[in-house]
Amino acid sequence: MREQLLAVEKVQAIEWRDGALYLLDQRLLPHRQVWLRCDTAAQVVDAIGDMVVRGAPAIGIAGAYGLVLGARVRLQAGGDWRKALEEDFACLERSRPAAANLSWALQRMRERLARLKEGDDALALLEAEAVGIHVSDREANLTMAQLGMELIRRHQGNSQVLLTHGNAGALATGGFGTALGVIRAAHLEGLIEHVHVDETRPWLLGSRLTAWELAGDGVPVSLNVDAAAAHLMKTKGITWVVVGAERITANGDVVSKIGTYQLAVNAMHHGVRLMVVAPSSTIDMSKESGEDVLLEERDGCELLEVAGQRVAAEVHAANPVFDVTPADLVDYIVTEKGVVERPDNTKMAQLMCRKRLH
Structure with missing residues (x-):
């Protein structure tokens, strides 16, 4: 199965080559494919904040590479470069605080930094750590794709109708995708009849990114406004909602793209299973719990304007980026360590104690 998945992989959003980080500018997709080169940590911070790169795993990977770029500049400047590097750590951490993978990746880089010894090639070792984070994320996606596909096969077999929200594909990760990785794998196995994609306001991640990725893979896909999701569950025979996550807390609460919570409520009402892949x-x-997570809110102009042109009345706009789906609305959390059914504190703790998939 893994070889099949690798054979169909078409999209990459992050490349590290010649000592620079290249990011596919996701603000311009699907009409233009433009790569942005980053040579400094500050440029990576801006790219994350400006939505050039988005998706929690991709943000974490970009943050790790950003730290490498910061270390190179600090080493060249001389002096106490480790102390100076703390500024880069702080700036990268603040760039998208809701993305748990960013904190995780920067902590891994900090731990690698702490293990450096006299005479070590610091830059080379930090670079190797960042590359390892990138590679391991892609490998995790391939494992999750197989696990999620088997859940779909086991519960409903062939001819599944799925719905997804946001973008949790190759563009949001180190490669292949989380939620879209599962959908790709299920499509390869002949399990998918159709996939409905929420447009995902206000950045239209579903319209511009998810629909583009799935159509490029030949997956039968159609687009709908976010508000149509409950109607589609009622009338189109949807069997699964499959989404990614920005952060999952110790009790299994899921912080994800705004609109996921209402999908989960509607899914439970209509007897549709909810799978979170991360x-x-x-x-x-x-x-x-999700109550302990500070949720990001972006500038209201993202709702009030289109391409810089105001389209709304002269009113204030609330623009929360993420919401919290309570654990009791989640049927499955799929990770590279295994699957948690009906998550709670005990099951999440048991999962995180595993060193490898059993």
């Missing part, structure tokens, strides 16, 4: 680096055991 690597273990998205799980934050330091947060007891």
Whole structure:
């Protein structure tokens, strides 16, 4: 199965080559494919904040590479470069605080930094750590794709009708995708009849990114406004809602793209299963529940304007980016360490104790 998945992989959003980070500018998709080169940590911070790169796993990977770029500049400047590097750590951490993978990746880089010894090639070792984070994320996605596909096969067999929200594909990760990785794998196995994609306001991640990725893979896909999801569950025979996550807390609450919570409520009402697909680096055991997570809110102009042209009345706009789906609305959390059914504190703790998939 893994070889089949690798054979169909078409999209990459992050490349590290010649000592620079290249990011596919996701603001311009699907009409233009433009790569942005980053040579400094500050440029990576801006790219994350400006939505050039988005999706929690991809943000974490970009943050790790950003730290490498910061270390190179600090080493060249001389002096106490480790102390100076703390500024880069702080700026990268603040760029998208809701993305658990960013904190996780930066902590891994900090731990690698702490293990450096006299005479070590610091830059080479930090670069190797960042590359390892990138590679391991892609490998995790391939494992999750197989696990999620088997869940779909086991519960309903062939001819599944799925719905997804946001973008949790190759563009949001180190490659292949989390939620879209599962959908790709299920499509390869002949399990998918159709996939409905929420447009995902206000950045239209579903319209511009998810629909583009799935159509490029030949998956039968159609687009709908976010508000149509409950109607589609009632009338189109949807069997699964499959989504990614920005952060999952110790009790199994899921912080994800705004609109996921209402999907979960509607899914439970209509008897539709909800699958959340995310690597273990998205799980934050330091947060007891979703109530402990500070949720990002972006500038209201993203709702009030289109292409810089105001389309709304002269009113204030609330623009929360993420919401919290309570654990009791989640049927499955799929990670590279295994699957949690009906998550709670005990099951999440058992999952995180695993060193490998059993």
